[in-house]
Structures are given as C-alpha cells and as structure tokens.
Amino acid sequence: MSEDLDALYQRVILDHSRRPRNYRAIERAREAEGHNPLCGDRLTIYLRIEDDRIVDASFLGTGCAIAMASASMMTEVVRGKTVGEAEALLVRLRRLITSPRDTPVGDLGPIAALAGVRRFALRQKCATLPWHALVAGASHSGRSVSTE
Numbered sequence: 771m772s773e774d775l776d777a778l779y780q781r782v783i784l785d786h787s788r789r790p791r792n793y794r795a796i797e798r799a800r801e802a803e804g805h806n807p808l809c810g811d812r813l814t815i816y817l818r819i820e821d822d823r824i825v826d827a828s829f830l831g832t833g834c835a836i837a838m839a840s841a842s843m844m845t846e847v848v849r850g851k852t853v854g855e856a857e858a859l860l861v862r863l864r865r866l867i868t869s870p871r872d873t874p875v876g877d878l879g880p881i882a883a884l885a886g887v888r889r890f891a892l893r894q895k896c897a898t899l900p901w902h903a904l905v906a907g908a909s910h911s912g913r914s915v916s917t918e
C-alpha cells in the first residue's frame with residue numbers, strides 16, 4: 771500500500787470518528803450492544819429491518835477512533851442491504867483487515883478505509899465490533915456481543 775493511500779484512509783477514519791454519521795437512537799428498533807473490553811469500546815447499534823432489508827441503522831456509544839469510524843461507515847453502507855448482505859460484508863471486512871498489507875483491497879466501497887487497520891493487530895476487534903453487534907441484533911441471536 772502506498773503512503774498516499776495510507777494517508778487517505780487515515781483522513782477518512784478521522785473524519786468519520788470526529789463527525790460520526792447516524793449517531794442517534796432509533797425508536798422501537800432492534801438493538802444490540804457491542805463491547806470490546808481490551809480497548810474500552812462500548813457501542814449500541816440500532817436497526818430497523820423490513821422484509822429482511824435494513825431500512826435504517828444508527829448507533830450510540832463511546833469508543834476509539836477506529837470503532838467510531840467503523841460504526842459510522844457501517845450505518846451508511848448497510849442501509850438498503852439485506853441482513854445476509856450485511857453479514858457477507860462483515861466476512862469480507864474481517865478478511866481484509868487480517869490480510870497482509872499489500873493485498874488488494876477490492877470492491878469494498880467506503881469501508882475500504884479500514885484497510886489501514888491492517889498495520890495494527892490490536893485494532894482489528896475495534897473495527898469489527900460494530901459489525902458483530904449489527905449481525906447479532908439483526909438475527910436476534912443475542913442482544914449483546916463482546917470481543918472477549
């Protein structure tokens with residue numbers, strides 16, 4: 771990865787962490803909590819799902835820049851997607867951030883910026899935490915997820 775791309779990714783993550791999108795609650799929505807004790811990230815994800823499609827997603831909580839940026843990007847990216855498509859994105863995101871640095875990012879849209887996390891193994895859980903919470907909330911398999 772070129773340094774220019776690293777710098778771009780860093781700017782995108784900083785922008786989302788400083789001005790998180792969809793930082794609000796949704797009334798009468800499905801909720802799931804995500805907790806990453808290693809870092810202290812604690813997020814609540816809100817979801818409105820109609821006919822298996824995510825029509826609205828938002829979050830509240832506190833976390834490091836990576837967790838906040840990932841949640842912010844996620845709430846934008848998953849809107850209009852089915853629950854299955856959102857789960858597939860989590861799988862691809864996890865594959866991306868655990869891949870060697872020079873692996874091509876591929877077609878991941880805005881969340882490609884999380885590729886910058888590849889340099890920081892400890893931050894990988896911060897990046898995937900909101901996604902795990904979203905999948906848990908969508909599937910009713912559990913209302914709370916922890917990375918540990």
Ligand code: ZN
Nearest residue numbers: 809811834896
């Ligand atoms: Zn974190």
